[in-house]
Amino acid sequence: MDYLRQLQAERPLLFGLALLVAFLVGFRLALFVVELVIGPFGLPAWAPIVILVGGLVLIARRQQR
Numbered sequence: 001m002d003y004l005r006q007l008q009a010e011r012p013l014l015f016g017l018a019l020l021v022a023f024l025v026g027f028r029l030a031l032f033v034v035e036l037v038i039g040p041f042g043l044p045a046w047a048p049i050v051i052l053v054g055g056l057v058l059i060a061r062r063q064q065r
Contacts, residue, residue: 027052 008015034048 004015009017031048031052034052038048038051
């Protein structure tokens, strides 16, 4: 954790790039898992994205309470 704080202070562009890559990889991984779970149901291609974003919104709303 200290390494990340040091990286953020000393090299903010590298820290931002690493954070962006981590979010993109995490989103793709979560989307892949959702696709695996709902794949057999024959839903449209946009359904996994809607389910994932809807789930993230529900999590965020519960954390605000």
